[in-house]
Amino acid sequence: MNIGLPELMVLLAVLVALPAIALWIWALVDCATKESDTGNTKLIWILIIIFTHVIGAILYFAVRRPERKRELARQAPAA
Secondary structure, rough: OOOOOHHHHHHHHHHHHHHHHHHHHHHHHHHHHHHHOOOHHHHHHHHHHHHHHHHHHHHHHHHHHHHHHHHHHHHHEEE
16 A cells, blocks of 8 residues: 555644544533633633634633633532
């Protein structure tokens, strides 16, 4: 089997694109289902993720998600 440069480039593009699409969908679902409805935070993050694609998904997971987890930890009653 002889793989040329065009086939190798297509294979590389697919191997990069599939995880990127999965990350993008995961960020959209996570934001839509777990983000609070107070204010416009959910709407703004969904728009950021939709319009900036993978970069927006990475930003969401790096910036907003840890912040949301800290907020939930503060709201949780002490046991």
